[in-house]
Amino acid sequence: MRREVLRHLQGAYVIGERRACHATGFHRSSQRYLPLRDPQTELRMRLCDLAAARVQYGYRRLPVLLRREGWPVNHKRTYRLYAEEGLAIRSKLPRSKRAWRYRRGRPGVTAPNEIWAMDFMSDQLFDGRPIRNLTVVDIHTREGLSTTPRADFRAAQIVDALDQLVRTPGKPKSLRVDNVLEREGAGRFGQQVSIASLH
Numbered sequence: 672m673r674r675e676v677l678r679h680l681q682g683a684y685v686i687g688e689r690r691a692c693h694a695t696g697f698h699r700s701s702q703r704y705l706p707l708r709d710p711q712t713e714l715r716m717r718l719c720d721l722a723a724a725r726v727q728y729g730y731r732r733l734p735v736l737l738r739r740e741g742w743p744v745n746h747k748r749t750y751r752l753y754a755e756e757g758l759a760i761r762s763k764l765p766r767s768k769r770a771w772r773y774r775r776g777r778p779g780v781t782a783p784n785e786i787w788a789m790d791f792m793s794d795q796l797f798d799g800r801p802i803r804n805l806t807v808v809d810i811h812t813r814e815g816l817s818t819t820p821r822a823d824f825r826a827a828q829i830v831d832a833l834d835q836l837v838r839t840p841g842k843p844k845s846l847r848v849d850n851v852l853e854r855e856g857a858g859r860f861g862q863q864v865s866i867a868s869l870h
Contacts, residue, residue: 673695673697673701673702676695676697677691677692677697677702680694688702711752714742714752715755715756717737717742718733718737718752718753718756719756719758721733721736721737730749730750730754730758730759733749733753734749737749780810780811781811782811783811783812783814784809784840785810785811785843785844785845786810786845786846786847787807787808787810787816787845787846787847788807788808788809788810788847788848789805789806789807789808789833789846789847789848790805790848791803791805791806791824792804792806800822803821803822803823804819804820805817805818805819805820805829806819807833807836809843810847816840817836819832
């Protein structure tokens with residue numbers, strides 16, 4: 672870090688090493704020190720080979736394999752080399768980013784009654800009892816096509832509400848829902864699926 676600071680000062684202000692060290696308070700000997708530590712090239716290569724062969728092994732299990740082969744290493748040295756070689760991997764994505772891996776661009780909507788969006792809205796009655804509203808919106812016109820209130824919804828009730836809705840404006844080409852509706856039992860519609868199965 673000190674060498675990087677001094678290089679920046681020397682390049683930005685066109686000054687020598689002596690003046691840069693005087694301005695920062697660093698000793699000149701620290702800038703000319705050459706580390707005598709063994710780069711451990713062979714150990715690094717073997718560590719990379721083991722990490723490539725055992726993908727699920729991290730810095731805690733790789734030293735066990737190295738010691739079995741006769742390498743005099745401990746977990747501290749292995750972790751340092753493991754980090755310097757950039758071998759750290761994350762095998763599992765966070766839950767919030769799992770869907771991001773498979774997300775695709777949605778097609779544009781060019782006409783009414785082409786794609787509907789369906790979702791739940793939660794509310795409560797005057798006496799505090801919870802109630803849910805099943806809302807359906809036309810993506811193109813932003814028109815609220817239907818709002819169906821119920822205390823609780825089942826898959827058959829969702830299908831009945833859609834069957835009654837398509838009788839007036841007709842069926843859309845596809846229906847867009849979220850994960851909440853899939854957990855409620857309407858998963859047969861998918862994220863954006865054909866609505867041809869409705870009566």
